[in-house]
Amino acid sequence: MSATVVRAARRRASRRAGVTIAALSCTLLALFAFSLVWGDRIYPISDVVAVLAGQDVPGASFSVGELRLPRAVLAVLAGASFGIAGVTFQTMLRNPLASPDIIGITHGANVMALFCILVLGLSGLAVSVSAVIAGVGTAFGIYLLAARGGVVGTRLILIGIGIAAMLHSATLYLLVSADQWDLQGAMRWLTGSLNLASWDDVAMLSLAALLLVPIVLVLGRDLGLLRLGDDAAAGLGVAVERSRRLLVVAAVALAAFATAATGPISFVSFMAGPIAVRLIGPRGALIVPAALTGAVLVLSADLVGQFLFEHRYPVGVVTGALGAPFLVYLLIRTQRTGGSL
Amino acid sequence: MIETAAPPTAGAAVTRRPRWWTAVALAAALGAVALSIAFGSRVVSLPEVWQAIVVGGDDITAAAVRSRVPRTLLALLVGASLAMAGVMLQGVTRNPLADPYILGINSGASLTVVIGIAFVGIHSMQGYIWFALTGAALAAAFVYTVGSLGRGGPTPLKLALAGAITTAALTSLTTAILLPRMEVMNVYRFWVVGGVGRAENHDTLTVMPFIAVGVALCALTASGLNLLGLGDDAAAGLGVPVVRTRLLAATGGVLLCGAATALAGPIGFVGLVVPHLVRLVVGSDHRWLLPVSALTGAALLTLADTVGRVVARPQEIEVGIITALLGAPVFIWVVLTRTGVRA
Numbered sequence A: 001m002s003a004t005v006v007r008a009a010r011r012r013a014s015r016r017a018g019v020t021i022a023a024l025s026c027t028l029l030a031l032f033a034f035s036l037v038w039g040d041r042i043y044p045i046s047d048v049v050a051v052l053a054g055q056d057v058p059g060a061s062f063s064v065g066e067l068r069l070p071r072a073v074l075a076v077l078a079g080a081s082f083g084i085a086g087v088t089f090q091t092m093l094r095n096p097l098a099s100p101d102i103i104g105i106t107h108g109a110n111v112m113a114l115f116c117i118l119v120l121g122l123s124g125l126a127v128s129v130s131a132v133i134a135g136v137g138t139a140f141g142i143y144l145l146a147a148r149g150g151v152v153g154t155r156l157i158l159i160g161i162g163i164a165a166m167l168h169s170a171t172l173y174l175l176v177s178a179d180q181w182d183l184q185g186a187m188r189w190l191t192g193s194l195n196l197a198s199w200d201d202v203a204m205l206s207l208a209a210l211l212l213v214p215i216v217l218v219l220g221r222d223l224g225l226l227r228l229g230d231d232a233a234a235g236l237g238v239a240v241e242r243s244r245r246l247l248v249v250a251a252v253a254l255a256a257f258a259t260a261a262t263g264p265i266s267f268v269s270f271m272a273g274p275i276a277v278r279l280i281g282p283r284g285a286l287i288v289p290a291a292l293t294g295a296v297l298v299l300s301a302d303l304v305g306q307f308l309f310e311h312r313y314p315v316g317v318v319t320g321a322l323g324a325p326f327l328v329y330l331l332i333r334t335q336r337t338g339g340s341l
Numbered sequence B: 001m002i003e004t005a006a007p008p009t010a011g012a013a014v015t016r017r018p019r020w021w022t023a024v025a026l027a028a029a030l031g032a033v034a035l036s037i038a039f040g041s042r043v044v045s046l047p048e049v050w051q052a053i054v055v056g057g058d059d060i061t062a063a064a065v066r067s068r069v070p071r072t073l074l075a076l077l078v079g080a081s082l083a084m085a086g087v088m089l090q091g092v093t094r095n096p097l098a099d100p101y102i103l104g105i106n107s108g109a110s111l112t113v114v115i116g117i118a119f120v121g122i123h124s125m126q127g128y129i130w131f132a133l134t135g136a137a138l139a140a141a142f143v144y145t146v147g148s149l150g151r152g153g154p155t156p157l158k159l160a161l162a163g164a165i166t167t168a169a170l171t172s173l174t175t176a177i178l179l180p181r182m183e184v185m186n187v188y189r190f191w192v193v194g195g196v197g198r199a200e201n202h203d204t205l206t207v208m209p210f211i212a213v214g215v216a217l218c219a220l221t222a223s224g225l226n227l228l229g230l231g232d233d234a235a236a237g238l239g240v241p242v243v244r245t246r247l248l249a250a251t252g253g254v255l256l257c258g259a260a261t262a263l264a265g266p267i268g269f270v271g272l273v274v275p276h277l278v279r280l281v282v283g284s285d286h287r288w289l290l291p292v293s294a295l296t297g298a299a300l301l302t303l304a305d306t307v308g309r310v311v312a313r314p315q316e317i318e319v320g321i322i323t324a325l326l327g328a329p330v331f332i333w334v335v336l337t338r339t340g341v342r343a
Helices: A002-037 A045-052 A060-092 A105-118 A125-146 A153-177 A183-191 A199-226 A230-235 A240-262 A268-280 A287-307 A315-337 B018-038 B046-055 B060-093 B105-120 B125-148 B156-178 B182-191 B201-228 B232-237 B242-264 B270-282 B286-311 B319-338
Strands: none
Touching (some): A002 A060, A002 A268, A002 A287, A045 A060, A060 A199, A060 A268, A105 A153, A105 A240, A125 A199, A153 B156, A183 B156, A199 A240, A199 A287, A268 A315, A315 B125, B018 B060, B018 B270, B018 B286, B060 B201, B060 B270, B105 B125, B105 B182, B105 B242, B125 B242, B201 B286, B270 B319
16 A cells, blocks of 8 residues: 555656656757847748758858857856756755855856966866866865864855855956956856857867766766765765765866856856756756756846846846845745755 | 854953053054055155155155055054954854855945946945945845844854855846946946055045944944843843844944945955954953954054055055955854854
């Protein structure tokens, strides 16, 4: 009897997960198509399809093929990367507020990327790789500082906030001291923007995603078990320390690659996980839904920023403005369910 | 896992040789003033400094030295205000991590100042101050409310996170207002890093009354805050009007950091670092903690400004950047030792 009930519940949960993932994918596809068609000039679907198929369409080949397409692809990749990185950290530290953009990791990547571009005059792969190294280094530093007498999530988060403040001031210094600094570029490193999206960025980030996402997906099962606590996870056969290290490195690298490509798009890694949990319910794997949610968030926020207002705003301004109401919602909900952050 | 904050003023309010430390802080502040006037991005010899200040003179060197005076005065004032604001906020929230920057108060003031510049056409200190104070008060109330929701009340973790997130969100809004307005952006870009380089005595005088009221409120509530450190119930039992004391003290703190932000832009961590250092040597009695912190804060900000002028000659590093680079490690140290967050 009870076995039947459990089985029915499991089936319901997995059906809900399936429906959610399908719905998110459809939304993402629709947004993607819309962002290719819509713009200062609206091209018919047939033109867009022709460009995608590689034909030469006057006008559309450039504005769709060289501007809108890399922008949309980069939005999806960056959103998914931020989403995966966020949900990994949130699950591992068992705190919905502990995403890499709040505890300083993306700040580290950001400062390094900026330093490479402004001071060393680098570009492309060198910038991305340095950003990733800095991101991993920042994460490692925070971990070491927090590790005195066993890592405690709370302490790690607070130290991360301190580090983030310090790195942010370094970002500001680099921006203020750079001369001939154009505003478009500056905004990219303060709030994150897709305005300078190019195929190079797309190539870099998709390579990173191809390498890193499988790692996170394979370890995703362990991640679910780590939520139960280290001892329980170890009891269920998880090599706790190894899984955790691999996951941290993969998540940090994803966030850092995405930051190097787009700048720190605020709050995407913070919001994607909790939204995915709301959608999918308490059971089920979170990584794919969080990736899709992140991609939908970035793509739709970019559309809103570009077309809803009289002036064009970078995507990070839109997602950043969503952050405060979202936090209030999260806190009020936690209050109602009697949980604690 | 998560303990509530060990109140910074827990137990009896202890003092250790307060007069001696007041003298030390005063000497430090005076020394900082001397350094601030003697050193700057222009290299000036000591006799020339003497010549400019005491004898007077009308060459470029004398003018350069004299231009350091208003900026030094401003640094003293802003440093003292921020340090006292930090003492008040830490006392009121009984939270060792309270600081105008960490709690998002600076970003609230920034947003409203930008709103004032962009939409109301404010461009003088008489206007900035009201906008800055409104923003500071609103942000403080918001972050405290959000951080108090949920189980356990306003823990250091929740307040710091609520502050960090509010800062990020308000910064986004600020950016949204600035982006289409290049002329506002150009002013703001330099204001936001926090600097005292554009000091004018006229502006400083405009804000003085607000700072004076803030200081008066601090003085009024100092002994009440000592008792609040024992816990609300104990303080009420000892005859402290808990709600009123807390409200007045918070108003004093917000006035001070709002005024400082209006004058110099958002400067972080002075309000965090100074009270902790002073508490280490003077003890936890607010009646001594406040004045010694004010002197130390004034000394620290003046020194930080001087360092910023000297290390990157002929450029200047804004004082807000220096304080963040110096202050964040202290923040981490406080987290590691004082918040009661231990394994």
